[in-house]
Structures are given as structure tokens and as C-alpha cells.
Amino acid sequence: MPARALIAVLMAGLFSQPAPKSATFLSDHLLVTWYGNPxxxxxxxxxxxSGAARAAALKAQAAAYVPHTSKKVAMAYHLVAVVATCTEGADKMWRRRETAEVIQALLDEARANGFRLILDIQPGRSTIADEVEALIPFLSEPDVDLALDPEFAVGGCEVPGRQIGELEAAEVNGAIARLELLLKERRLPPKVLIVHQFRNDMLPDKVKIRDSDVVDVVLVMDGFGSQTLKKSTYREVMRRPLAFAGIKLFYRQDTNLFTPAQVLGLKPTPALVIYQ
Structure with missing residues (x-):
């Protein structure tokens, strides 16, 4: 078992008790997010x-979903807070952690507009457990959620971006358990945990990823391309779904971008839509 997976197993064992059951966020919300790094x-x-123009444009994009859903439409900035790199860095982990100042500034802007903030982890050769722990000061906030990107989770001699990485279920379950403990300790409302996937081997034992009473676990299909390709990939990825479904759309790389009506016509119906 890889070291990072062993750490995650131990972490899940320590933090396996969920907080008291309450209504989850995505049960009655459709979350529309804008992805990237400032x-x-x-x-x-x-x-x-940036600034007011960025917030206004996200609001306009989210508003296009209102006529097509009975759910409340919520918005979030989706920040890649741990960025995989093509060089090893001082600690040889092949990733860069965003500064607290940048994260706080984006959280302040999100809050000023009634948005949530999602912190996305591209771990490189680091572990999910270590990167989640580094973000706990922000994840302790009631409106900050988490995302994990297996594509950039590499080990051994692999380099992020050259090979497609993977995450084992134990690592994802460890993150779920850590959030559950955080919610219990801080008496926080439910959170969202996103897991990206566009190839089956990115989550080799996905069937072992567990559900949670207080963490909305979302499987997001984030491949780009034509509508035909995206529909095919969505069907394949969702053959083994998690609690909630989501999709990422690419303004530049997708051809014939899905409309909101087309997005919500997918099965299973997405509860989360990411725009990159």
C-alpha cells in the first residue's frame, strides 16, 4: 500500500465518527462555480x-440555471489552492501551496457576494492528508468546501502533468472523515467534498468511497471536448456514482458548450456545475 494511502487509512480510523445528521447542502441547492487561480x-x-466584474459574470452564469431547476441556485469561487507543478520545489513534493493572503482575499470577495469558496487540491507527490491539514484554518469556516483532483496525485518518479495520477478510496475516505471531525468539533453546517474524474483508473477502487451524513460527496466528470465525447465520458464515469453528481464545463476547450438545460438533462442530474 502506498505511504499516502496508509496515512489515509489511519486517519479514517481516527476520525470516523460523523457529526449529528442534518440537512445537507446539495439536497436542496444547485451549486455553480468558477474554477481557477487568480x-x-x-x-x-x-x-x-477580477473584482466586481468577476462576481457579476458568475451571477449571470448562475442565473441561467434558475428557470431549469426547482433547487436554490448557489455560487462559489473554486480556487486551486494546492497547485501541482512541473518542478519538485524545495520540499520535493511537486506542488505549490497558495498563500493564506490569496485565499483570504478570495474568501472575502466570495462572502461579499454571497458565494461559497471551494479549495481544490492537486497534491503532486504530497498526501491528501497533509494538504487537507494545511487548509484546516480555512476549512474551519462555514462556507468553505474541499475538492480533490486525482489527475495530479502522483508518486514514485512520476511528474504531475506528464502522467495521469490516481487516488485510492482510503485517501478520499480520510478526507471525508477529517471534515466530519471538523464539523463535529466546530459545530459547522454540512460541507461539500468534490472528487474529479475523467478516466476509470483515476479512482481505481471508487466503489469503496463511502457516503457521509454531513459531507456531500460529489463525483465530477471534468473531461473536455465535444458534447458527444462529454456525454459518453459522463455515462462511463457515473456507472459507479458517488452520493452526488457534477460536471465541469470548459469555456475554451469544449466545443458547442452545454446549455444549462442540457446540463440538467444529464442522468444522473448534476448537483454541481464547474466552469473553467
Whole structure:
């Protein structure tokens, strides 16, 4: 068993008791998010705009979903807070942790507009457990959620971006358990945990990923391309679904971008839509 998976197993054993049951967020909300990092225009729409213009544009995109769902439409900034890198860095973990100042500034902007903030982890050669722990000061906030990206979870001699990575269920379950403990200790409302996937081997034992009473675990299909390709990949990924479904749309890479009506016509119906 890889070291990072062993750490996750131990972590899940320590933090396996969920907080008291309460209504979950995605049971009555559709969450529309903008993905990226403010330091880069290449990582997604979040870095292509800023300030009031960025907030207004996300509100306009989310409003397009209102006529097509009976759920409340909520919005979030989706920040890649741990960025996989093509160089090893001082600690040889092949990832860069975003500064607290950048995260706090985006959280402040999100709150000013009634948005949530999602912190996305591209772990490189680090562990999910270590990266989640580093983000606990922000995950302790009631409106901050978490995302895990297996594509950039590599080990051994692998380099993020050159090989497609993977996460074992134990690592995901460890993150779920850590959030459950945090919610119990801080008396926080339910949170969302996103897991990205576009190939089956990114989550080799996905069937072992557990559900939670207080953490909405979302499987997001985030491959890009034509509508035909995306529908096919969505069907394949969702053959083994998690508690909630989601999809990522790419403003630049997708051809014939899905409309809100088309998104909500997918089965299972997405509870989360990410725009990159």
C-alpha cells in the first residue's frame, strides 16, 4: 500500500465518527462555480477576471440555471489552492501551496457576494492528508468546501502533468472523515467534498468511497471536448456514482458548450456545475 494511502487509512480510523445528521447542502441547492487561480489566466475563468466584474459574470452564469431547476441556485469561487507543478520545489513534493493572503482575499470577495469558496487540491507527490491539514484554518469556516483532483496525485518518479495520477478510496475516505471531525468539533453546517474524474483508473477502487451524513460527496466528470465525447465520458464515469453528481464545463476547450438545460438533462442530474 502506498505511504499516502496508509496515512489515509489511519486517519479514517481516527476520525470516523460523523457529526449529528442534518440537512445537507446539495439536497436542496444547485451549486455553480468558477474554477481557477487568480495568479493564472491559463488555469480557468477565475483567473481571467477580477473584482466586481468577476462576481457579476458568475451571477449571470448562475442565473441561467434558475428557470431549469426547482433547487436554490448557489455560487462559489473554486480556487486551486494546492497547485501541482512541473518542478519538485524545495520540499520535493511537486506542488505549490497558495498563500493564506490569496485565499483570504478570495474568501472575502466570495462572502461579499454571497458565494461559497471551494479549495481544490492537486497534491503532486504530497498526501491528501497533509494538504487537507494545511487548509484546516480555512476549512474551519462555514462556507468553505474541499475538492480533490486525482489527475495530479502522483508518486514514485512520476511528474504531475506528464502522467495521469490516481487516488485510492482510503485517501478520499480520510478526507471525508477529517471534515466530519471538523464539523463535529466546530459545530459547522454540512460541507461539500468534490472528487474529479475523467478516466476509470483515476479512482481505481471508487466503489469503496463511502457516503457521509454531513459531507456531500460529489463525483465530477471534468473531461473536455465535444458534447458527444462529454456525454459518453459522463455515462462511463457515473456507472459507479458517488452520493452526488457534477460536471465541469470548459469555456475554451469544449466545443458547442452545454446549455444549462442540457446540463440538467444529464442522468444522473448534476448537483454541481464547474466552469473553467
Amino acid at each position: 495568479r493564472s489566466t491559463l488555469m480557468g475563468i477565475l483567473g481571467e477576471q
